[in-house]
Amino acid sequence: MMAIVIFAQFMNLIAPENIPEIPDIVIGRLPVYLRALNRMHIEGKRTTSSSDLGRRLDISSAQIRKDLSHFGEFGKQGTGYHIQHLVKELREILKLNRIWPVAVIGAGFLGHALASYNGFQERGFQIQWVFDNNPEQIGKIINDIEIRSMKLLEKTIKEEKVKIALLAVPAIHAQSVTDRLVEAGIQGILNYAPINLVVPDHVNVGYSDPVVQLQHMAYYIKSDDEL
Amino acid sequence: MMAIVIFAQFMNLIAPENIPEIPDIVIGRLPVYLRALNRMHIEGKRTTSSSDLGRRLDISSAQIRKDLSHFGEFGKQGTGYHIQHLVKELREILKLNRIWPVAVIGAGFLGHALASYNGFQERGFQIQWVFDNNPEQIGKIINDIEIRSMKLLEKTIKEEKVKIALLAVPAIHAQSVTDRLVEAGIQGILNYAPINLVVPDHVNVGYSDPVVQLQHMAYYIKSDDEL
Numbered sequence: 001m002m003a004i005v006i007f008a009q010f011m012n013l014i015a016p017e018n019i020p021e022i023p024d025i026v027i028g029r030l031p032v033y034l035r036a037l038n039r040m041h042i043e044g045k046r047t048t049s050s051s052d053l054g055r056r057l058d059i060s061s062a063q064i065r066k067d068l069s070h071f072g073e074f075g076k077q078g079t080g081y082h083i084q085h086l087v088k089e090l091r092e093i094l095k096l097n098r099i100w101p102v103a104v105i106g107a108g109f110l111g112h113a114l115a116s117y118n119g120f121q122e123r124g125f126q127i128q129w130v131f132d133n134n135p136e137q138i139g140k141i142i143n144d145i146e147i148r149s150m151k152l153l154e155k156t157i158k159e160e161k162v163k164i165a166l167l168a169v170p171a172i173h174a175q176s177v178t179d180r181l182v183e184a185g186i187q188g189i190l191n192y193a194p195i196n197l198v199v200p201d202h203v204n205v206g207y208s209d210p211v212v213q214l215q216h217m218a219y220y221i222k223s224d225d226e227l
Numbered sequence: 228m229m230a231i232v233i234f235a236q237f238m239n240l241i242a243p244e245n246i247p248e249i250p251d252i253v254i255g256r257l258p259v260y261l262r263a264l265n266r267m268h269i270e271g272k273r274t275t276s277s278s279d280l281g282r283r284l285d286i287s288s289a290q291i292r293k294d295l296s297h298f299g300e301f302g303k304q305g306t307g308y309h310i311q312h313l314v315k316e317l318r319e320i321l322k323l324n325r326i327w328p329v330a331v332i333g334a335g336f337l338g339h340a341l342a343s344y345n346g347f348q349e350r351g352f353q354i355q356w357v358f359d360n361n362p363e364q365i366g367k368i369i370n371d372i373e374i375r376s377m378k379l380l381e382k383t384i385k386e387e388k389v390k391i392a393l394l395a396v397p398a399i400h401a402q403s404v405t406d407r408l409v410e411a412g413i414q415g416i417l418n419y420a421p422i423n424l425v426v427p428d429h430v431n432v433g434y435s436d437p438v439v440q441l442q443h444m445a446y447y448i449k450s451d452d453e454l
Contacts, residue, residue: 031442035421057423095445102441109340114437116336119421123438124445163448164441185451188444190437194262194346196284204447206440210341210417211350213433214329214391215258217415218322218351220431221390224412 022070027094029067032057034090035123041083049080096124101160103186105177106168107132107140107147110192114166115142125164129156150177157184164188171195249297254321256294259284261317265350268310276307323351328387330413332404333395334359334367334374337419341393342369352391356383377404384411391415398422 036056040048050061050068057064068074068086071093075081091097102125104111115130130142133150140147148156156162165186169177174193181189182203190206191197197205263283267275277288277295284291295301295313298320302308318324329352331338342357357369360377367374375383383389392413396404401420408416409430417433418424424432 027446028443030446031439032423034442035436035439036423039422093446094442095448096442100441100445100448109343113336113340117437120438120441123442125438125441161451164444166437187448188441190440190444195266196259196263202449204444206444208435208437208440209262210344210393210435211347211352212258212262213417213435214327214347214352214415215261215321215323215350216255217391217417217431217433218327219254219257219320221322221327221414222429224388 026067026070029059029063030090030094033064033067034087034094034096037083037087037090038123041087045083047080048083050075052080091124094124098124100125100164101128101162102126102164102166103129103131103157103162104166104168105131105150105153105181106170107134107137107142108168111166111168112142114168115145118143127166128160129162131156153180154184157181157186162186165190167191167193169193253294253297256286257317257321260291260294261314261321261323262350264310264314264317268314272310274307274309277302279307318351321351325351327352327391328355328389329353329391329393330356330358330384330389331393331395332358332377332380332408333397334361334364334369335395338393338395339369341395342372345370354393355387356389358383380407381411384408384413389413392417394418394420396420 033053036053037048050064054061054064065075071089074086074089099121102120104114104127107115107130111130111132115127120127127143127145130145130147131150131153132138132147137147138149163186165181165188167174167177167181167189171193174191174195175197178189178191178197178199182199187202188204188206189197189199190208192208194209194211196207199205260280263280264275277291280286281288281291292302298316301313301316326348329347331341331354334342334357338357338359342354347354354370354372357372357374358377358380359365359374364374365376390413392408392415394401394404394408394416398420401418401422402424405416405418405424405426409426414429415431415433416424416426417435419435421436421438423434426432
């Protein structure tokens with residue numbers, strides 16, 4: 001059983017002069033490898049192999065070996081990969097050997113869910129700010145974070161050198177808020193609003209739209225009489 | 228400016244005997260086209276072209292024409308695509324000419340956010356059930372839906388012929404709940420728990436893990452002195 005890629009996400013290209021030699025599709029698989037390796041570590045495993053990892057992820061072992069070979073020699077013939085070592089290397093490649101501070105824009109249901117999720121920090125990110133323009137929300141506390149007014153958006157991002165934002169505002173406001181984020185210095189936006197954003201080349205946008213994923217799945221669903 | 232695909236999602240392969248001739252990566256782009264076309268329709272546009280659509284999505288017009296050509300001839304030389312017609316065709320191809328009932332498993336912050344989101348129905352899906360095993364949650368109402376006990380999971384899925392579930396339970400429970408969903412007849416799972424799920428070939432899993440997407444982005448972020 002092999003994996004199929006769901007093309008549910010687009011990412012804007014980085015500036016042409018900075019195109020890395022390593023294909024973006026390879027970079028995109030590294031966090032998935034990292035997640036599986038961390039899980040193996042929690043399970044008490046010390047070593048793994050490309051075929052072991054591949055089985056967990058429905059990716060071929062050849063693909064995994066090829067992907068990792070872009071970055072050096074991590075495994076040994078016969079003994080495979082030392083999990084903790086490979087985790088450390090992958091974290092370094094992905095610039096996760098630090099905690100990235102993150103701002104959440106929009107304190108609706110989704111913004112609340114994101115700010116309340118405690119799975120970010122152990123994987124390299126910490127939500128430190130939540131912004132909203134609703135006076136009834138401003139000043140409230142979510143997970144020890146006080147909701148700030150959108151009026152403080154640019155000032156906060158510049159002063160705190162924030163690079164990453166989670167965009168959880170209604171679709172109708174998503175582009176105008178994006179323009180403000182980019183102007184203030186944000187380089188990565190994970191967009192939860194169901195629209196495509198226009199950004200300059202040095203800004204990366206990831207998309208999270210459950211309906212796009214569900215629509216993709218629906219294509220494959222069989223009615224009971226087809227099964 | 229061209230798009231790069233974020234490989235943040237895996238999908239399990241459908242059974243070998245049912246492999247469609249159309250590549251899954253093409254199917255995955257159709258919902259993105261559909262979303263942009265619907266947006267154009269809202270903006271009052273009646274026709275579009277592959278280059279117009281491509282500009283919005285950072286996809287080449289050649290790619291769009293090639294993708295659509297798998298399904299027939301939708302555009303006319305010179306006049307382009309009739310938006311409403313193409314929307315109708317895409318909805319049919321993706322089996323969205325009906326409303327799919329969906330179950331949310333887990334009524335934590337994320338489950339609440341999903342059940343409260345009103346953007347599903349107009350795009351082909353309706354959340355009709357929310358399940359949780361916490362006695363304090365069971366019986367509560369979210370967005371007109373009464374939270375049901377997990378004890379009713381299999382019975383509900385079988386009786387109501389539910390095919391799609393959004394999995395918003397803690398990672399530690401995700402696989403065991405998945406086994407129950409699959410056994411009861413679910414064919415599509417959008418998994419929000421940060422682990423890879425093991426499912427039979429006829430079941431499709433989509434993954435939504437914001438940290439995987441953020442880790443992918445972090446690779447490209449430049450510190451202020453690099454810019």
